[in-house]
Amino acid sequence: MSATKEFTLQEVASHNTKKDLYMVIHEKVYDCTSFVDEHPGGEEVLLDVGGQDGSEAFEDVGHSDEAREILDGLLVGNVKRLPGDPAPKAHASTSSSSASSSSSSGSFGVGLYAVILIGGAIAYGAYNYLQAQQAAQ
Numbered sequence: 001m002s003a004t005k006e007f008t009l010q011e012v013a014s015h016n017t018k019k020d021l022y023m024v025i026h027e028k029v030y031d032c033t034s035f036v037d038e039h040p041g042g043e044e045v046l047l048d049v050g051g052q053d054g055s056e057a058f059e060d061v062g063h064s065d066e067a068r069e070i071l072d073g074l075l076v077g078n079v080k081r082l083p084g085d086p087a088p089k090a091h092a093s094t095s096s097s098s099a100s101s102s103s104s105s106g107s108f109g110v111g112l113y114a115v116i117l118i119g120g121a122i123a124y125g126a127y128n129y130l131q132a133q134q135a136a137q
């Protein structure tokens with residue numbers, strides 16, 4: 001396997017049909033033609049990103065290690081960025097979105113505790129008040 005071949009984005013973009021399907025994932029070029037019919041997620045999603053950068057789509061699904069091994073087998077080369085080409089897609093989106101979702105669930109947990117504590121304090125205060133009222137009679 002020659003993984004040293006370089007493809008420009010324009011070259012990758014010309015391989016965008018079911019019978020000839022390349023895609024870029026994390027700056028590497030993969031020939032997915034033989035895999036289209038076998039993809040457990042269906043051929044449609046692969047054709048959608050055919051000839052383009054599928055890094056985000058691939059990572060958003062949270063593919064398994066097995067999927068990454070299959071990907072390794074489809075490698076045909078590296079991306080050659082020319083001046084004026086769009087910058088590589090950031091990989092950070094998955095980690096930042098998971099961080100923000102975990103922090104928001106964290107603050108929900110704190111809010112829940114606050115509601116329980118304040119509710120408890122009010123109930124305790126009301127109980128004491130009623131006791132004092134009864135004692136005064």
Ligand code: HEM
Pocket residue numbers: 030032035039040041042045046049054057058061062063064065066067068070071074
């Ligand atoms: C050549 C690149 C790709 C390979 C080798 C690949 C491989 C796989 C494999 C092996 C699975 C089974 C579950 C797993 O092991 O994670 C899977 C599931 C899936 N893939 Fe991909 N995939 C590729 C690209 C994509 C892209 C670009 C998308 C776009 C959204 C996608 C969407 C999905 C979805 C939605 C599933 C879940 C199917 C289900 O569980 O019903 N895949 N893929």
